[in-house]
Amino acid sequence: xxxxxxxxxxxxxxxxxxxxxxxxxxxxxxxxxxxxxxxxxxxxxxxxxxxxxxxxxxxxxxxxxxxxxxxxxxxxxxxxxxxxxxxxxxxxxxxxxxxxxxxxxxxxxxxxxxxxxxxxxxxxxxxxxxxxxxxxxxxxxxxxxxxxxxxxxxxxxxxxxxxxxxxxxxxxxxxxxxxxxxxxxxxxxxxxxxxxxxxxxxxxxxxxxxxxxxxxxxxxxxxxxxxxxxxxxxxxxxxxxxxxxxxxxxxxxxxxxxxxxxxxxxxxxxxxxxxxxxxxxxxxxxxxxxxxxxxxxxxxxxxxxxxxxxxxxxxxxxxxxxxxxxxxxxxxxxxxxxxxxxxxxxxxxxxxxxxxxxxxxxxxxxxxxxxxxxxxxxxxxxxxxxxx
Amino acid sequence: xxxxxxxxxxxxxxxxxxxxxxxxxxxxxxxxxxxxxxxxxxxxxxxxxxxxxxxxxxxxxxxxxxxxxxxxxxxxxxxxxxxxxxxxxxxxxxxxxxxxxxxxxxxxxxxxxxxxxxxxxxxxxxxxxxxxxxxxxxxxxxxxxxxxxxxxxxxxxxxxxxxxx
Ligand SMILES: Cc1ncc(COP(=O)(O)O)c(C=O)c1O
Numbered sequence: 001x002x003x004x005x006x007x008x009x010x011x012x013x014x015x016x017x018x019x020x021x022x023x024x025x026x027x028x029x030x031x032x033x034x035x036x037x038x039x040x041x042x043x044x045x046x047x048x049x050x051x052x053x054x055x056x057x058x059x060x061x062x063x064x065x066x067x068x069x070x071x072x073x074x075x076x077x078x079x080x081x082x083x084x085x086x087x088x089x090x091x092x093x094x095x096x097x098x099x100x101x102x103x104x105x106x107x108x109x110x111x112x113x114x115x116x117x118x119x120x121x122x123x124x125x126x127x128x129x130x131x132x133x134x135x136x137x138x139x140x141x142x143x144x145x146x147x148x149x150x151x152x153x154x155x156x157x158x159x160x161x162x163x164x165x166x167x168x169x170x171x172x173x174x175x176x177x178x179x180x181x182x183x184x185x186x187x188x189x190x191x192x193x194x195x196x197x198x199x200x201x202x203x204x205x206x207x208x209x210x211x212x213x214x215x216x217x218x219x220x221x222x223x224x225x226x227x228x229x230x231x232x233x234x235x236x237x238x239x240x241x242x243x244x245x246x247x248x249x250x251x252x253x254x255x256x257x258x259x260x261x262x263x264x265x266x267x268x269x270x271x272x273x274x275x276x277x278x279x280x281x282x283x284x285x286x287x288x289x290x291x292x293x294x295x296x297x298x299x300x301x302x303x304x305x306x307x308x309x310x311x312x313x314x315x316x317x318x319x320x321x322x323x324x325x326x327x328x329x330x331x332x333x334x335x336x337x338x339x340x341x342x343x344x345x346x347x348x349x350x351x352x353x354x355x356x357x358x359x360x361x362x363x364x365x366x367x368x369x370x371x372x373x374x375x376x377x378x379x380x381x382x383x384x385x386x387x388x
Numbered sequence: 389x390x391x392x393x394x395x396x397x398x399x400x401x402x403x404x405x406x407x408x409x410x411x412x413x414x415x416x417x418x419x420x421x422x423x424x425x426x427x428x429x430x431x432x433x434x435x436x437x438x439x440x441x442x443x444x445x446x447x448x449x450x451x452x453x454x455x456x457x458x459x460x461x462x463x464x465x466x467x468x469x470x471x472x473x474x475x476x477x478x479x480x481x482x483x484x485x486x487x488x489x490x491x492x493x494x495x496x497x498x499x500x501x502x503x504x505x506x507x508x509x510x511x512x513x514x515x516x517x518x519x520x521x522x523x524x525x526x527x528x529x530x531x532x533x534x535x536x537x538x539x540x541x542x543x544x545x546x547x548x549x550x551x552x553x
Binding site: 126300353 | 397400401415416417418543545546548549550551552553
């Protein structure tokens with residue numbers, strides 16, 4: 001084999017610099033992990049039970065490419081309830097294999113080679129690779145701790161060029177837990193309208209908003225017709241393994257996404273679609289119970305970090321604390337590595353989410369309260385050992 | 389959080405784990421310890437919180453190996469309705485819970501005892517013969533699967549990946 005068989009745009013995708021670290025964590029025994037980006041709760045029983053029932057009934061066939069109409073209706077009803085945004089289930093909604101697929105469809109449907117896609121960093125690891133796989137140009141705008149990691153509209157404005165086609169937002173944000181306030185949302189919406197941008201809003205953590213009701217950029221003037229609302233069941237309803245998400249937005253874009261989905265995926269597992277329906281019908285109390293528990297854990301973990309001298313903002317959503325560790329004089333990766341090897345506590349270096357995550361580590365509080373308190377004691381010991 | 393929200397959250401938290409201290413609760417709610425301690429004291433004083441006890445498999449103890457629920461029909465009294473007889477029955481230590489019910493019978497009692505005989509003896513000598521009790525129907529419990537919101541057998545935990553983005 002003299003030449004590489006791999007397509008250049010895939011060959012050139014950067015391998016995450018922290019892959020080795022992830023490998024190291026996975027080979028170690030007895031680790032307390034604050035490194036997990038999924039709920040520790042098992043899917044609520046009412047949802048699991050309805051999935052079992054759907055097999056018993058013999059629901060084993062393909063569904064409509066867009067997803068079952070009953071699920072699409074339930075999703076549109078839910079969004080109307082929560083955000084006051086109305087989508088037409090027949091043509092403005094598609095059920096996908098998680099937000100992961102929705103994001104892939106959206107980017108492929110919208111981006112032509114050379115189009116620029118702006119997103120904010122630190123952010124979820126898939127955004128930049130997704131854009132590159134579609135031959136687009138990812139443009140990262142750093143967010144800063146001084147702004148509580150919200151996207152500063154002025155920074156956004158500066159990043160826009162005539163090649164900018166898409167703005168990708170994720171609030172509440174993985175890994176920072178940041179949300180946008182009214183004023184920031186309104187300004188960002190204005191910029192999107194002014195430059196005729198399409199906005200992909202990844203709202204996978206929206207249910208897990210702690211102060212006030214969840215909101216969406218799609219509800220601002222001029223935004224619904226240019227926004228793709230992406231969300232799913234993985235986080236709020238603790239259904240990561242079911243793999244169900246959705247996109248709602250302008251019929252024209254949903255239709256384009258449907259074409260890709262139809263040829264590459266066909267439809268989401270029928271069983272998972274039934275389970276998702278049940279989640280929206282009867283799972284809200286369970287979701288609310290989990291949200292309350294995350295909130296309690298957030299309060300505990302944030303106080304613990306601040307008490308031990310690692311400044312930590314109060315995340316307004318999702319289930320991640322993002323404390324600042326640069327006072328230890330170590331890089332994020334070094335800190336995470338030493339903490340793992342010396343105290344067997346796993347955290348994710350901030351740099352996994354972009355260069356501007358340097359100086360921070362992400363600590364998931366989707367971990368039992370017991371696990372959190374033990375981990376906090378160990379991190380305190382670790383800091384003490386550094387002082388000696 | 390408003391005072392009412394704090395009050396509810398304290399009840400929820402203690403309902404899940406009655407052993408948490410005021411300062412642990414305060415951390416979870418990000419409020420002042422003093423406020424939690426005062427609220428708990430008030431809840432106790434007003435008998436909203438009636439007591440604290442562990443949930444365990446009661447058949448571990450000889451005196452509560454046998455459990456029964458008993459449906460009781462009673463004749464309500466002209467003054468006081470069902471309350472008088474219910475209060476009277478609830479004083480017996482064998483009675484662990486007592487409810488007034490809608491439907492085909494009036495009172496539902498949960499009874500604990502060391503043996504079948506002991507429970508049967510209580511029913512015939514104390515309960516069925518009490519003035520105002522019209523009839524009883526006793527059901528012995530065979531196996532307990534869940535109590536006070538807790539499963540008696542832990543669910544097997546699905547293994548999560550140790551680290552994910
Ligand atoms: C910001 C963000 N978007 C999308 C996803 C993927 O979600 P799904 O399970 O719906 O594919 C995750 C999962 O960690 C995430 O953190």
